[in-house]
Amino acid sequence: MTALSLRAVSARHGTKVVAADVDVTLEKGGWLAIIGPNGAGKSSLLKAIVGIVHHDGEILVDDAPTSALSNRERARAIAYAPQTPQLPDRLTVTDYVLLGRTPHLSPLARERKSDLAVVSQVLERLDLGPLATRALQTLSGGERQRAVLARVLAQEAGLLLLDEPTTGLDIGHAQALLDLIDRLRHEEGATVVSTLHDLTLSAQYATQLLLLDKGNVVATGSPAEVITRDTIARHYDARVQVLTTEDGQLVVAPTRSPDRAEQLTPDNN
Numbered sequence: 001m002t003a004l005s006l007r008a009v010s011a012r013h014g015t016k017v018v019a020a021d022v023d024v025t026l027e028k029g030g031w032l033a034i035i036g037p038n039g040a041g042k043s044s045l046l047k048a049i050v051g052i053v054h055h056d057g058e059i060l061v062d063d064a065p066t067s068a069l070s071n072r073e074r075a076r077a078i079a080y081a082p083q084t085p086q087l088p089d090r091l092t093v094t095d096y097v098l099l100g101r102t103p104h105l106s107p108l109a110r111e112r113k114s115d116l117a118v119v120s121q122v123l124e125r126l127d128l129g130p131l132a133t134r135a136l137q138t139l140s141g142g143e144r145q146r147a148v149l150a151r152v153l154a155q156e157a158g159l160l161l162l163d164e165p166t167t168g169l170d171i172g173h174a175q176a177l178l179d180l181i182d183r184l185r186h187e188e189g190a191t192v193v194s195t196l197h198d199l200t201l202s203a204q205y206a207t208q209l210l211l212l213d214k215g216n217v218v219a220t221g222s223p224a225e226v227i228t229r230d231t232i233a234r235h236y237d238a239r240v241q242v243l244t245t246e247d248g249q250l251v252v253a254p255t256r257s258p259d260r261a262e263q264l265t266p267d268n269n
């Protein structure tokens with residue numbers, strides 16, 4: 001089944017188009033990373049898929065046009081974690097994560113045992129058990145980020161849209177979180193669309209990349225097709241080497257300009 005199809009989709013703020021004419025297809029269980037320099041339109045495109053930024057063109061989730069879904073149907077199909085969420089600071093982690101169950105409850109109904117079970121399972125998976133009764137305002141940046149992901153996972157939607165999910169996480173927590181998302185893909189068939197600034201992580205975790213530059217799609221394909229020294233130089237104005245580890249994983253390593261690096265060798269200092 002095709003989990004997500006964008007057909008000639010443009011995202012716009014008012015009349016200003018910030019991501020133009022995007023065509024992409026993602027099979028169930030795939031992971032699409034939207035990459036590109038600052039201001040390229042990545043978050044806006046993600047928000048257009050969620051339905052909180054205007055779009056032109058057609059968006060299909062599980063082969064159904066999202067324009068035909070009710071809010072509730074949409075919330076059961078698509079879970080979204082914004083880049084900088086406004087959190088209800090006084091809520092405990094458990095109560096906040098329970099909000100993820102809202103699309104599964106009938107109006108005004110209280111949560112059921114099964115909802116609480118989903119929440120405690122998700123908290124455990126994200127190593128948030130010890131923080132379950134803490135108010136959100138007392139959490140560190142990385143802990144808040146994990147709480148947001150926990151709410152998204154509690155929603156049990158098939159399509160996860162994650163805007164910079166590793167922001168504020170140290171390298172170990174970032175890897176643990178991406179590994180967890182990867183497991184959800186493999187074990188539960190979740191489909192993932194994320195924006196990611198870290199090109200190494202994008203190359204290692206995504207099955208498919210879409211590179212935006214100034215709102216235009218300038219490259220799509222597998223990580224090896226999209227992540228090349230020339231492409232990164234052209235669209236990010238950055239000097240990098242793309243290395244391959246012994247087990248075949250790509251690593252994007254920034255390099256200093258040769259002139260400047262030479263000036264800094266110990267002999268010259």
Ligand SMILES: Nc1ncnc2c1ncn2[C@@H]1O[C@H](COP(=O)(O)OP(=O)(O)OP(=O)(O)O)[C@@H](O)[C@H]1O
Binds near residue numbers: 039040045
């Ligand atoms: N609500 C808004 N109203 C008007 N313009 C907006 C709005 N939100 C974003 N933009 C503009 O749309 C363009 C794309 O922004 P967007 O946040 O989608 O980029 P991005 O690729 O996610 O950037 P970054 O990597 O810096 O997070 C930018 O020029 C931005 O200023």
